[in-house]
Amino acid sequence: MHTALTSRAIAAPPRGAKAHRRRRMRGAGTTARASSSGRTGDDDAPDRSSSSSRSRNDGGFTRRAALAGYALSPAALSFLAAAPPSAHAKLDIIYDGELQTAYTFPVQLQVIALRGSVASQWEGEFNKTMLGKGKASVTTAISPGEMFDELLRTAPPPSFPGGYISPADYIAGKRPPPGVPPPPPPPSNKDKKKSKGAPKYLKADVVSVGDEFLAAAVTRGLVLPLDPSVVQNEWYARLPYAWRELATRDPRTGYPSAPAPPAPPGRYPNTTAVVYTNGDPDQTAKPAMYGVPYRWGCTLIAYRKDKLPASLRERPPRDWDDLWRPEFKRRVGMGSGPRQMLTAALRAEGMSANADGWGGGGNVRARLESLRREQLLIQDDVQYLQALGNGDAWIAVGNSDDVLSMARKSSLIGVVVPMSGTTLFADVWCVPASAARKPGGVSPLTNQWFDYTTQPARVNLRVGLRGGVSPIVFDGGGIDYASIGMNGPTGGFVDYDAAGDKNGTRGMGAKIKDFLSRDEKNRGGEIMQGGMPPDEVWARSEFLYPLSPRIKDQYNELMREWAAEASTRKPSGWSTLKIF
Incomplete structure (x- = not known):
């Protein structure tokens, strides 16, 4: 392995470097005198030995040292005194025959993650791997919606020549026609103060974006495309095809696109290029990877075990169509947003949640009408779980993060992944557009x-x-x-055919119930005990993509009918109507 250094930019010596050198000289003299009095050899032997040892290691830079500047060659140290001080000083090195950048100062990385999506020890463990030459600082955002709103506030204002057009049109190669008014001025400091998180987001290098907001973030220019060279990284090859496809988006529509294949196995340079900075519209209009998925979850059905009627105890809820059981009239809760109801109705009819339309049979529309008029108790992102907790709602639909958090607080709440397949969500690391305007650019x-x-x-x-x-x-x-040394889930696979309370233990204490049900544990697959559904359930699951224009028009027409009805008479239990 051959390593070489160039002197394009060399950092100035740290404060107190001269005093440090004087102390080293005094220490070397003391060692030499001790050496001459007690051992053979001349006074310069220790220095030559040390120097030769360092010379032999000049070519021994590790890959981490090459990428983040964990070591400097003695050949570079002779230039330190003459170089001007610089906060962004760096070295060019030839490593494995390739030009790389080595930084001579602790590199900073500002990360904003969704709350609960990152293990608390990740920040400290990552910093330990940096050996003091790099430091990550992880802060959190409350929800994907808050993250998206903050990205909207801190995104760079459009400043295209000739006037304003949307980022999606610009990256498609379009230009504003003559006479279009100039772009709006950048927000003032007073406007920035309206958002408490604005300074934090302006400094961010990496943010966590929910995949449901990824399409909007891409088309609005809120996140940057990753450089095509990321296919050479080991983490890119590590991600299965489905995840690379999820994060590869067409910048004009936001829809997923076929990802680039990873580099051939056996050699991953892990280049420091992160974002694509070429402003050529022909290049930026092409699909690109806009993030790195790092965590996923799914939609769950939760129900109150103690509220189930006797007719349901032998067969508790396990799929989407259970939301329409007559026993759950005015007892259904779900999060806000029109997509929640539409997804439930489509999946209950055996259709994809991303269907192009609901057909002419009217079954999906009938389910939506029934859900709204007869079944729904509340539709609110926070209150639907509160209603489930206090027993007002007997069954609810929500994401696994929220539902499992509530279920941990009460043994009266049962949880199940819909048997016919569920909808998946993912958290994706993205580089915000504001990061490119930082003084030092995006963190290496x-x-x-x-x-x-x-x-x-x-x-x-x-x-x-x-x-x-x-x-x-x-x-x-x-x-x-x-792949991680397990034979299956810790709590076993969910058995959807098992009776709900065949042993009659529902009202007994936990220890007695565990004893009487011990033979059922191997096949019970309780979600709260580490159980997981079988793979065929995951194979029938899907991510939510932007709705097609056809089904959006169908649903909006129904929503306008409901809005007109609500203007004269607001049904009990029905909250705010929202149209796409």
Whole structure:
């Protein structure tokens, strides 16, 4: 391995370097005198030995040293005194025959993650791997919606020549026609203060974006495309095809696109190029990878065990169509947003949640009408779980993060993944557009963060769905337990054919129930005990993509009818109507 250094930019010596050198000289003299009095050899022997030892190691830079500047060659130290001080000083080195950048100062990485999506020890463990030459600072956002709103506030204002057009039109190669008014001025400091998180987001190098907001973030220019060279990174090859496809988007529409294949196995340079900075419209209009998925979860059905009527105890809820059971009239809760109701109705009819339309049979529309008028108790992102907790709602639909958090607080709440398949969500690391305008640009540690958070060591399937699942063990059709040394889920696979309370233990204490039900544990697959559904359930599951214009028009027409009705008479239990 041959390593060479160039002197394009060399950092000035740190403060106190001269005093340090004087102390070293005095120490060397003391050692030499001790050496001449007690051992053979001349006074310069220790210095020559040390120098020769360092010379032999000049070519021994590790890959991490080459990428993040963990060491400097003695050949470069002679230039330190003459170089001007610079906060962004760096070295060019030839490593494995390739030009790389080595930084001579502790590199900073500012990360904003969704709350609960990152293990608390990740920040400290990552910083330990940097050996003091790099530091990540991880802060959190409350929800994907808050993250998206902050990205909207901190995104760079459009400043295209000739006037304003949308980022999606610009990257498609379009230009504003003559006479279009100039772009709006940048927000003032007073406007920036309206958002408490604005300074934090302006400094961010990496943010966590929910996949449901990824299409909007891409088309609005809120996140930057990753450089095509990322296919040479090991973390890129580590991600299954389904995840690379999820993060590869067409910038004009936001829809997923076919990803580029990874580099041939055996050699991954892990280049420091992170974002694509070429402004050529022909290049930026092409599909590109806009993020790195690092965690996923799914939609769950939760129900109150103690509220189930006797007719349902032998067969508790297990699929989407259970929401329309007459026993749950005015007892259904779900999060806000029109997509929640539409997804439930489509899946209950055996259709994809991304269907192009609901057909002419009217079954989906009838389910939507019934859900709204007869079944729904509340539709609110926070209150639907509160209603389930206090017993007002008997059944609810929500994401696994929220539902499992509530279920941990009460043994009266049962949880199940819909048997016919569910909808999946993912958290994706993205580079915000504002990062390119930072004085130092995007942090060179971004690739290292992508790599660290997608390593097999970050996988924790022993708790099942709690905390989310790493994408590297899920290819879209099933979970690869063997890749991390497991024979299956810790709590077993969910048995959807098992009776709900065949042993009659529902009202007994926990220890007695566990004893009487011990033979059922191996096949019970309780989600809260690390159980997971079988792979055929995951194979029938899907991510939510932007709705097609056809089904959006159909649904909006129904929503306008409901809005007109609500203007004269607001049904009890029905909250705010929202149109796409």
